[in-house]
Amino acid sequence: MVPGSENPPLPPGQVPxxxxxxxxxxxxxxxxxEPTGTVVTVTGFVERPVQRSLDDLLGPxxxxxxxxxxxxxxxxxxxxxxxxxxxFRAVHEALVDDVGVTRTAAxxxxxxxxxxxxxxxxxxxxxxxxxxxxxxxxxxLTPDHGAPVRLVAPAHYGYxxxxxxxxxxxxxxxxxxxxxxxxxxxxxxxREERSRYxxxxxxxxIWRALLPGVRRRYDDPPAP
Ligand SMILES: Nc1nc2c(c(=O)[nH]1)N[C@H]1C(S)=C(S)[C@@H](COP(=O)(O)O)O[C@H]1N2
Ligand SMILES: [Mo]
Numbered sequence: 001m002v003p004g005s006e007n008p009p010l011p012p013g014q015v016p017x018x019x020x021x022x023x024x025x026x027x028x029x030x031x032x033x034e035p036t037g038t039v040v041t042v043t044g045f046v047e048r049p050v051q052r053s054l055d056d057l058l059g060p061x062x063x064x065x066x067x068x069x070x071x072x073x074x075x076x077x078x079x080x081x082x083x084x085x086x087x088f089r090a091v092h093e094a095l096v097d098d099v100g101v102t103r104t105a106a107x108x109x110x111x112x113x114x115x116x117x118x119x120x121x122x123x124x125x126x127x128x129x130x131x132x133x134x135x136x137x138x139x140x141l142t143p144d145h146g147a148p149v150r151l152v153a154p155a156h157y158g159y160x161x162x163x164x165x166x167x168x169x170x171x172x173x174x175x176x177x178x179x180x181x182x183x184x185x186x187x188x189x190x191r192e193e194r195s196r197y198x199x200x201x202x203x204x205x206i207w208r209a210l211l212p213g214v215r216r217r218y219d220d221p222p223a224p
Pocket of ligand 2: 023071157
């Protein structure tokens with residue numbers, strides 16, 4: 001086989017890179033403790049908000065394996081990651097009856113225990129390839145990459161794939177979340193919906209210029 005032919009071509013404006021912990025600068029030095037007994041809150045436009053253990057939330061659903069790339073808006077892509085978890089759709093369908101998700105809920109925000117928030121259109125989050133993943137590369141998710149559970153939404157820029165999920169909030173409207181004005185409501189990679197206000201190709205050099213500074217913050221050890 002020709003080297004590299006195992007993988008489909010990268011989307012426009014992306015370059016391959018190994019997976020390293022990454023995110024918004026303000027979360028660079030925020031390190032959630034090793035999780036034990038994680039509880040996930042389901043809230044927002046629901047009739048009976050609940051808190052569920054991870055086992056209760058994920059346990060009843062069929063396990064899925066997913067091979068996918070992670071595309072960060074700053075133009076790096078980590079290729080062919082092997083995730084395992086359950087479809088968000090399966091969890092959502094159980095929640096519809098269980099917590100009474102209201103009919104007006106059209107968006108869903110995932111919250112990380114670090115305080116990071118990101119919102120997806122509900123129908124985007126219900127796609128086949130959107131997982132609540134607890135394993136990566138055949139092992140339990142590490143703290144670096146979102147332990148104990150993270151969202152994986154490979155058709156969307158990485159900022160939608162919230163790590164360390166501790167809450168799921170339903171809403172009738174888009175919530176820009178931690179990325180604020182820079183978050184695109186859909187964030188679809190195939191349409192290069194990197195951010196709002198400018199077309200995707202114009203965002204490439206802007207995000208690319210910011211990348212080294214953000215990487216440096218993530219690579220520095222946290223202050224003692
Ligand atoms: N909780 C949380 N989730 C997050 C982020 C974050 O800062 N905090 N950053 C997002 C961004 S911008 C990217 S590109 C990916 C990076 O995932 P990684 O750290 O596993 O490489 O996580 C996303 N999910
Ligand atoms: Mo990102």
